[in-house]
Amino acid sequence: MVCCAHRCVRCHHASREPLVSILSIRRNEIGRLPDELGGMHALRSLRAHSNNLETLPTSVDGLVSLELCDLSSNRLLTLPNDFSYATALTRLDLSSNRLRHLPLDFGLLFSLQSLDVSCNQLADLPTTVSSLKSLQILKIGENAVVELAAAWGGMTSLVELEAQTNRIGRVSPNIGELLQLQRLDLCRNAIEELPATFGLLTKLHDINLRSNLITKIPDEVGALKQLNTLGLAHNRLERRLPDHLGLLTRLTHLDISSNNIGSLPPSLGALEDLETLNASKNALGNLPQNLTFLTSLTDLDLSCNRFKDMPMLLCGMKNLLRLDLTSNIIGTLPREIGALTTLTKLHLRHNLLKSLPLEMVELEKNVKDLNLEQNPLPVLPDKWHLRFGLEAHATRPAGYTSNEVLEWVRAQRMFHDHATEEWDQKAGLYLTGRASAKEFVEGVRARVGEGVWRPYLEPHVLRVFFRAKKNGLPDAYHKISEAEVAERGQVATELSATRDDQMRLCAADAQARIERDKRRGSVQSTIANARLAETHRLNRICNSRSPR
Structure with missing residues (x-):
């Protein structure tokens, strides 16, 4: 065993002289390798990453047994042409260097199975890479590649392709020849269109096309029956997604956020294995009823859309854990929201909520992350908060924190139904002044029962009384039907006319x-x-x- 700069070199004693098979000189400040390196014919593993290497000796053609070579995090500008004679190489890591091109004979590395050239300055790969029939993993992210060229289609054993953060504007139809491909990462490029041959990649499990310029998904994508994850965020998708997405029955994660999608296809309801759906930052105003069949869905993000009401079908998703409806224009919530007892996260920040249904109390046990900030909530009592700063005013227009709002809902839940019954039976007396506010409080208290009644409820009950006397009916804190809205409007109009x-x-x-x-x-x-x-x-x- 020989040590080099605190790193060990293991030797095999097959003869009188030691034959070095593993050489590790990583994390030193080595500026060059000696020409004698080429004489280490038995060397199988060379780890020289994290040094200051700028060139390699031409004698590397003598490394005929080399299988693993890690030269990452150096300063290499080029590779010698003789490097291609290391035909036993199976794993080569050249990431984080300064390479602008690879040798033309690079395709002679027939045994290569894993190639990492990410974080360089490559504009393309030599056409001879089509000869790398054994290559399974190719990482070429964070370079200057402008096209997924036709020659790449020759790497027919490729299982994983990472080409993120390049300048790729075109994907060659030859990509359809990568029949073994399981993972494809093309995020942060300039791709505008996907070829129809994309549908031939039937073994794909994971596709990341985030942050491109894609305007349309080809229907052939529906043939990717093994797909688990599909990332289409930050593109230019508009209007409606293709119905063929409903054929991706094994899909578990779908991200279509930050587009301009106006509607979702009903066929998405067929994705019974879907666990995460991120449709935030789009132009959605409703959801297809078929989404009720997404029985495996646990994470749903519909923030930054155009929903005026919380879709009723969401209340039937019994396995939903996290729901985000931030930054919509929702004014009321349905009473059925209380059925979402599995929720641990509920974000309703930055909407137009006037009130909360009393059934929200049912969520209190499991919801640990509740955000109701930036909602007007006019039905809550006025709270003096002029001393608050501008940021606090913007965050809490009504002056209440999310927990304080929930506390108010909890108090209302204790008596509101009884107060409504009291008003319905004696509205004529209260409206004409033949019965007083004190009598109303006493009536509600009797209905609630002495065992449940608490003195702090009295101001809440009085507020319900005076608002009912003003509007003709007690406030409804949940979403109500159009007929009931019209009826309440008529009562308020008639009462206003009587007052006039x-x-x-x-x-x-x-x-x-x-x-x-x-x-x-x-x-x-x-x-x-x-x-x-x-x-x-x-x-x-x-x-x-x-x-x-």
Whole structure:
């Protein structure tokens, strides 16, 4: 055994002189390798990564037994042409260097199974790579490649291809020849279109096409029956996804976020194994009813869309764990949301919520991550928060934290149904003033029961009373039908008209009272003036009769 810069070199004693088979000189500051390296004919493993190598000796053609070579994280600008004579190579790592091209004879490395040339400056691979029939893993990410060229199709044993963060604008139809391909990563490129031959890659398990310029998914993608993960985020997909996506019955993760998709195909309901669906940052306003069949779905992100209401079908997804509806225009939630008892995360931040259904209390046990910030929530009592800063005002327009809102819902749940019953039975008395607010509180308290009633509920009950007296009916905190909305609107209109009539009557009565006072004042003034005039006359008479 020989040591080199604290790294060990293992030797096999097949003869009198040691034959070195494993050489590790990694993480030193070696600037060059000696020409004698080529004489190590028995060397099978060379690890020289994380050094300062800029070139390799031409004698590397003597490494005829070399199977593993790791030269990553150096400063290599080029490889000698003789490097191609290391025909026993199965694993080659040249990542994180400064390579601009590979030798033309690179295709002579017939035994190569894994090649990593990521993080270099390569614009392409030599056409001879089509001869690498044994290559299974190719990593060429973070280079300057502009095309997935036709020659790449010759690597027919390829199982994994990573070409992320390049400048690829075109994918050759020859990609359809990679029949063994299971994982494909082409994210962060400039791809606009996928060839129809994409559908021939039937062994694909994982496709990442994130951050490209793709405007359309070819129908042939529906033939990828083994696909588990499909990433299409940050593209230019518009309108509706193809129905053929419903044929990907083994799909477990689908990411279509940050596009401009207006609707989802009903065929997505056939993806019974789907666990994660990210459709955030699109133009969705509704969901197809067939999504109720996604019985395996646990993560659903619909944030930053155009939903005016929470889709009712979501309330039937019994296995849903995480639901994100942030940044929509949702005003009310359905009562059925209380059925989502498996939820651990619920985000409703930055919507137009006026209230929360009282059934939200059912979620309190499991939901650990609840976000209700940036909602107006006008039904909550006014809370003085002028002392809050601008950021707090923007985060909590109503002045309440998410936990405080849930606490308010919990209090409402204790009495609201009883308050509604009390109002429905005696609305005529309360609206006409024949029964007082105190009597309303006592009526609700009796319905709730002394064992449940708490003194802190009284202000809440009084608020319900005064809002009902103003609007004609107690507030509904959940989503209601259009017929009920119309009925409530009619009641409010009639009550408002009655109030207007009463105001007009009061105004007319007050005006009549003023006129009467004016007339009474005028008569009294006339009498007073007559009496004063009579007094003056009598005084003059008396003065005229008095002796001089």
